[in-house]
Amino acid sequence: MKQFASIILLVVVIFVLSSTNPGRAEYIDWINHKTMDKSSNLLQKGILSLAGKPIFDAGTKKSDYFIFSIYETDFSDVGMGKVKSIGIFHQFIPLSSFDKQ
Incomplete structure (x- = not known):
């Protein structure tokens, strides 16, 4: 009985993780807001x-692992290096x- 309950719990956890795995559009919105917050220049x-969203969309690579995703955005052209983030539970870490790397 304990083994059955453990399997059910594992299935529920995997379902919750997979259904809360954020998509690419959510990431593009998040990274655009983060860079706007970091910018001190009004221009x-x-x-x-x-133009931020199309630029970030073109420079972003997504690796989907079903229960989470890893996003890598290349800011090398603007001197900020690469930003790597994990998306899980509709959040980005x-x-x-x-900063410049």
């Missing part, structure tokens, strides 16, 4: 609000810094 904020 940069304006450019990011107008930066694995590398937004």
Whole structure:
């Protein structure tokens, strides 16, 4: 009986993790807001609000592992290096810094 309960619990946990795995559009919105928050220049904020999403979408690579995803965005062209984040439970956790690497 304990083994059956453990299997049911495991199935429920996997289902919850897979259903809360955030998508690419959510990540693009999140990274756009994060970079706008880090920007101190009004011109940069304006450019990011107008053209940020397509730029981030083009520079982002997603690795989907069913229960979580890893996103890597390349900011090398603007001197910020690469940003790597994990998406789980509809949240994003930066694995590398937004600062210059």
